């Protein structure tokens with residue numbers, strides 16, 4: 001796999017950093033998640049392919065241990081509030097002095113500088129600060145955050161993974177590590193570059209929810225079907241729009257022009273009525289194989305059995321039968337090989353990992369007895 005041989009220490013976080021760590025693990029990195037002691041169960045649902053070590057960082061020995069793990073690794077991924085790692089004496093400058101090849105990724109909401117740097121926050125706050133949230137939502141309604149996808153995952157975990165891979169690539173020539181300051185505000189804003197930069201061509205001149213791609217246009221929206229399901233319509237270009245009308249059995253000559261903004265509410269009314277007359281399966285049969293850009297809005301239950309997704313094996317099942325998306329993108333020679341075993345329990349691999357990092361059994365026993373580390377192998381899974 002592409003990241004084979006890369007050793008990552010991931011400090012346990014909430015959602016964005018775990019996703020970043022999972023991407024690295026899916027593509028072959030050896031990711032060790034550092035958990036707290038005495039925590040019953042992990043809330044990390046993005047733990048695929050990781051191993052867990054439980055260390056009490058409120059002890060000097062725990063901090064010294066983590067330092068040793070970090071300096072022997074390629075990447076440190078930390079999701080804490082600015083200053084937390086420095087307080088522990090594990091800040092990036094000290095760590096890079098000990099291991100100049102270390103890539104030290106800091107994934108936060110507001111970044112490592114600026115007056116908000118130490119403030120608590122979540123996806124919705126970061127998205128709001130990026131400017132993007134102000135553009136999301138239907139006409140006449142308040143701004144609406146699309147789950148916690150934009151800041152936590154697109155602008156956060158994924159962007160941070162890109163930073164890490166770039167730094168690993170650069171290290172092959174310079175031999176040097178570096179510090180990555182991944183701010184979810186900036187990551188989300190960057191993902192939103194199209195929205196920012198396409199203002200110059202008038203894409204967003206109307207208020208929220210009244211533009212072509214923000215649910216303003218009737219040919220770029222979802223419609224309810226007779227069975228309470230939905231179809232997604234993305235028929236932008238005139239040749240595709242014509243096929244949409246054909247599928248809906250509408251005569252272009254009897255309708256207002258596609259780009260007549262003032263007629264969009266009337267067009268939407270007509271499309272709504274039409275889509276409500278047949279089931280999702282009916283519409284899928286009508287539009288499948290055309291260029292009308294109309295697809296069913298698949299539920300999580302439907303998605304993996306859709307023929308296209310089935311043909312590409314786009315969804316995988318783990319050993320418990322739970323379904324999730326296959327890692328993307330697909331690399332031809334070195335594709336991801338996601339681990340199908342169950343997620344690690346907290347501290348499951350403490351002894352295994354410490355042994356791998358050169359600690360003797362006596363060292364490990366002493367740390368276990370002193371409560372510096374915890375090992376919760378198989379019993380926690382019962």
Ligand SMILES: CCCCCCCCCCCC[C@H](C)C(=O)SCCNC(=O)CCNC(=O)[C@H](O)C(C)(C)COP(=O)(O)OP(=O)(O)OC[C@H]1O[C@@H](n2cnc3c(N)ncnc32)[C@H](O)[C@@H]1OP(=O)(O)O
Nearest residue numbers: 014015035036056057058079080081108109120121122123
């Ligand atoms: C009823 C509740 C149910 C909860 C269910 C939750 C289910 C999951 C839901 C996921 C929701 C995802 C949401 C929508 C998100 O947006 S997640 C993104 C959140 N933001 C970030 O990650 C940005 C960067 N991080 C932060 O800003 C902050 O970490 C935070 C998220 C605001 C949380 O702040 P806070 O809890 O005060 O923690 P921090 O200041 O970071 O300090 C962490 C403290 O923990 C300590 N720590 C760490 N590891 C260990 C360890 N192994 N052993 C002992 N201690 C440990 C650190 O030393 C630090 O301690 P201290 O410096 O405070 O004394």
